[in-house]
Amino acid sequence: MAWFTPISQTKIIVPQRRKELLSRPRLLALLDDLLDFKLIIIAAPAGYGKTSLMIDYATSYDWPVAWLALDPLDQNLTRFLTYFISAIQQRFPNFGIKSNAAMQSLSEDQLNIDFLVTSITNDIFENITEHFIVVLDDYHLINQGKEIDAFLSSFLQKVSENFHLVVTSRTLLTLPDLPLLVARSQVGGLSLEELVFQPDEIKKLFEKNHNVEISTGTAETYARQSEGWITGLLLTAQMGGKGIGDHTKVTRASGIGLYEYLAQQVLDQQSIEIQQFLLWSSLLEEFNPEMCRQIIGQALNLECNWQTLMEDIVFNNLFVVRIGEDGFWLRYHHLFRDFLQHRMETLHPKETYTILQKLAEYHTKLQDWERVFIIYSKLGDIDTIINLVETIGSSFIAKGKIKRLENWFANIPEEKIRINPKLLSIKASIEVNKGNLPVGLDLLNAAIELQQQVETDKILVAENLVRRSTTLRLLGKYQDSLSDAQQALNLFNTIKKRNPIKAEAMRAIGINYYQQGKLEDALAWMQKSLHLYQGLNSQEDSARILVELGAIQETLGNFDEAEKAYNLSLQFWKQIGDSIWQSNLYNNLGVLQHAKSDFENSFVNLEKAMDYAKLSGNRRMEGYSLASIGDLYKDLDAYHESLDAYSEAMKIAQSIEDQYLVLYLRLAETRIKILQKQFKQATTLLDLAFNQAKRSSSQLESEQCKVEKAILTYYFGDLAAASVMFSESRDFFKSIGQSDTLFTIELYLAVVLAKSKRAKESAEIFHEIARALTQPFSNAQILSVCFDLRNDLKSISGQAGIAEYIEIILDQNQAYQKKIQNVRRKIRKHASVVPFAAPKLIIRGFGKTEVYLNNKLLSTSDWMTQTSRDLFFLFLSNPEGMTKEEVGLILWPDSSMEELKRRFKNAIYRMRRAIGSNAVIFNDNYYRFNNALDFEYDVLSFEQNIAQAENEKDTQKAVTLYETAIELYKGPFLPDVDATWFSMERQRYFEIYLNTLQKLYSFHLKQNELEKALEINKLILQNDPSNEEAYCNAMSIYHGLGNTAAIIRVYEQCKQQLSKEYGLKPSEQTVQHFQSLIQPKS
Known part of the structure; x- marks a missing residue:
């Protein structure tokens, strides 16, 4: 779980707008235009009003603004991200649940930037539906945070377009992909040139804050002398307009001479009481009355009215900023704060030390360890740092805060570490976590030797023995590892109280037995460890043990027990939102369910595994999940989709250099190519696999390649060679107990023997296969290989001695085929990772x-x-x-x-x-x-068909195009949209539609296709029911068809429609046409 600092709300609230803040419409307009970009950089030296500009904008415009005031402590990536998420959550409460869960799922020293970028950008996409701004104020204070630069660089490229980042900084940004962002027109900014105060702004400043009107000439002089430096202007205003002189020009951006100026013209002008309070409170960074009482009051043994003192410095406008929604907290302008701290440390070192000691105690209570460490480092208090490391070191290791501990150790002298077994043990854990196993082992040996000489606390000794047991196991020294774990467990014989170290000792024994193949012993010890952890109510450790228990049960073939263990563990990781563990468990479950022929649940869980792998940025797990999906698709007779999955998995496997996965995928693809009769490609893939297995010197990998070689040899028709190769592979895989591969070998061997007329030998194998298939539970591997060989099995189904067995297998094949067809239909609707059909x-x-x-x-x-x-x-x-x-x-x-x-x-x-x-x-x-x-x-297709018809010289082809077009017209264009423009378009398409119907009517009438002409005319009347011409056309067609009753019916419909719609009668022309059609011929 990643480290979380206590959140200071004052850092993530937009600072209150001070009454003396001068609004600068010129800059506000520039900034508003810049918000088309994702990244806006406001870079200028100290004192040019960068922060004031953003406060002005945040309080003047309707844009939602999230704020983060940075300080040097935020250079730690975890701390930065914690505040970054909190700042956005402060403005959008629905955001942050998934982002914080992602943070919690990672250890501090294994923060995956891709995973975190994905998590936070997805969280923004799902929960923030409007454009908004995040302000990172004073970014130069964390300019050493290269990980933060990397995070922001990736984040800005992936976040949705509604996100806008404003960065204020004294220095230019050094984001790794900044040139790329610039090239994509995603970066804008303001520089010193825009931020400098103009003469008209200087005039307004003096008028607003001091009711002093200055001439344009004077303003221009001030602008020239100060070069537009706002802090210099504020200092001048603070001194009652005594004149700028050359002070601001000299001290402008670099700060040279500024401290002397602040001392003479600001601090020395205050009362002694205020001077003291300014100096004391500057050490606190930000403060309220209660904090002053607890720290300054207790450190200096003072009783003061802290509230009044705070009100006085606000009233006197002593470069103080209100923070927090109620303004109860204060902090100084950073230039003034730095000056006060420097003066306090120089003139009052003893009081400084005492106040900082109290400040450290204050932050210790809040568990704000980073601040505590910085304060003690500043004080040079090594003994306290040692006590701090001893107290929280084990906790930090458990939570993955390895880099932080390592940084702290750099401040502890080596001679003090060598004589302290606790420090040696913690440092050993750091080295082991970094992968320096031999170094870690040496340190643990030294720690245990020291403990055995002086240590009386058996639990601490046991803890180090368990740590050494883990290190020895990772080094492959199983017996020594087992001995340490057992020795640690023996130390608890006289301790009745339950302890997690005892549970870890049991787990260490279980893992040792598992890796030595002693599965029953491993299962027993893991169950003991789980029972103890459950008794301690340690849910996270219990969930971790359940995963290992599931793996043991799966290896034993106890699939139901394995699935139960996985699901129980999964419940916990889902509850705390740990994406990494969830991706692993969903993949484990998917593979297990695939083996049980539970294809639908396998598919669901493998897709979930892929989703969580992407969410966590776990490329390795993405590769394995894709391989698992490929295996499933292959067994569902979806070879094309299976190869797509393998191809994507291979890209990942090669990029992360996972050679095991590369070999697995090559062999899996080889099998499909063989089954597709693409033997040349299969041979090429198999050669690559053999070369890789040879380089790894792994007998198992070489034997796996030999199985595919034997299958390829069989399909080449060399039965004698295939028989020898399958027999040799059968002996090897039987010796190591790998049942799935063994079944594949035996089925192919049985077919080879049958085709070689070795009926008795083949009958023995087929008998065992048929018996396995009639069991209540059949492994999917068995069914799949039988299905692969269905045509080969049919070709030998009439042979004496094996016919009854082949019949059983073919019956199972038929049932299997029905099952996978049904599963394929269901998966086709939901597949997203590797779809069965292209998205549309x-x-x-x-x-x-x-x-x-x-x-x-x-x-x-x-x-x-x-x-x-x-x-x-x-x-x-x-x-x-x-x-x-x-x-x-x-x-x-x-x-x-x-x-x-x-x-x-x-x-x-x-x-x-x-x-x-x-x-x-x-x-x-x-x-x-x-x-x-x-x-x-449909609208585009409609227009395209009409346009093609208009240009078509072949009349019949043109008619077909017109008919296709009218088939697309299902009703008015966008009927539920009221805007005027859409109404005009709606009418335009309607007229095109009617015109097209008229052309089709004329064509069919000309061809004397009266029935077709009548159908088209009905469409015209359906869409234009008051069209008298269409009624006349209908009557004419019915006259041609000799249907007088229909003529009368159409005329009556015309009368009713015109009366209902317009209150009119048919025109004289329509009446005459009707009468001419119904009059008997003379």
């Missing part, structure tokens, strides 16, 4: 507005607002592209420019969130639908 975007604009993504209908909740959906269709209807302003005229015609900017940002973000970030592209100020996507759009 289907868009419906006629009749009912619908968008399907990967065969899933996007609901209102997916779009979040109808406006975001309407914006999508607006871009679809304007393939040439639209500017933001053109969109605004249609969707928000009455909005101001500021409102338009905000509404457009949120609408396009929600649209991309629903349909995909690449659905609409931006180029040269135009937003366009990305027609490179794999999509179908």
